[in-house]
Amino acid sequence: MRSDGEHLLGTAPAGGPCQRPVAEQILTGDFQGNVFLGEITLCQTGDTCTPSRSFPVMLVYNVEERALGGVVKLEDDCESPALPKNRMLVLRATDQGAALTPPVAAPAPEQRQAQAAPPPPPSGGAAQVAAQRRLEPVDVAATLKLGQSLLAQSPIAASQQFQLVLAQEKEKNNAWALTGMGVAHYLRKQHPEALRFLEQARSVGSGAARAEAFFWTACVKRTAQESRLAQEALRRALAEGWSPPEGNVLVERELQQFSNEGALYEAQLKQARGRKRVQGRESQGAGSASP
Structure with missing residues (x-):
């Protein structure tokens, strides 16, 4: 080390x-x-x-x-x-003074x-409980904002910010942070992990946070070529009030991927693009730098 x-x-x-x-x-x-x-x-x-x-x-x-x-x-x-x-x-x-090293070899019986x-x-x-006790409190809104802005450049660095939020005792079920973790795994092509975090975000979130989790679930399912499930997740996102945030590079890229599928998602995309997300205190979603 x-x-x-x-x-x-x-x-x-x-x-x-x-x-x-x-x-x-x-x-x-x-x-x-x-x-x-x-x-x-x-x-x-x-x-x-x-x-x-x-x-x-x-x-x-x-x-x-x-x-x-x-x-x-x-x-x-x-x-x-x-x-x-x-x-x-x-x-x-x-031993005293040694650097931390992983145990790469089995010790002798007497050791x-x-x-x-x-x-x-x-x-x-x-481990998570211990982290909550030792971790200094963070500015949740600012940490989420930083994590969301880092997603497009470095999903790993972004996930570290979301982990900081989730390590706080009162934020262990923060739906925006859980969705951010899901998106970070999705961007790294780790789809099973992404779906686990997004499922948790959907179960604990409400309103815009729940809608955001449904949108990214649709993206994961589309990438996995599970069109029926992707359509259902996108429909649920729109039913929960999801709309594309302005200037969000990741979301625009995903919407383009949906468009590339032809008429399959045409009606849903038209509905989504016909909306304008209201600026306010809610997080503007994964990939955005706006709180």
Whole structure:
């Protein structure tokens, strides 16, 4: 591990549980207080799993144990040789003064008890709860605005902002942040993860936030060539009052993709473009810099 101020980089040596042919940088991100927000690259196993992929992570630093820990959300039905079954990633110092390093090799039998990993967290997201306790309060509106403006340039950086919002105790079900996370995964072609966040946003959101989640669900389904489900999601978005925000590059790009499908979405697009979103306190949606 090496750091530059709040920025942290981690490199895995050749070999290890992922059998890397050469040393590779696998961890990058920044600290926000005692919480690390970033991205980790891991190998995966499973019939339909991507062999190696990068995942956003939120890790909590434990000062007493000098360790970083948190759960990594792999693809559905996938496992990683680098993680235990509970998918809890723990990076910690092995002796006083050492840098944090991942456990890439199994310890000798006589060392196992001394180097045993911390017990798995209880159900309910212990890492997230710990993050909520340690993370400094954020300006939710400003953080959402920054995340939305970053989506078009850097979905990973955008997701870090949305994670900051969701880590706040009172904002753990913030529909705009959940939708932002869904869009960030969608832009990175991680559709199962995108749909999970968007489904959660639809279940907890109302009004404009719920409509926004339905619109992006339609985009994911269209990309997956599930036209019937895309049409239904777009219809629901319009029924909830969705309209395209002015000057939103991502939304305009998606509307053009719908148009490219020919007459399939023609009536719905005509209805959407006939509306004008009212400017106000509501977020202007993913990809917009307007709160």
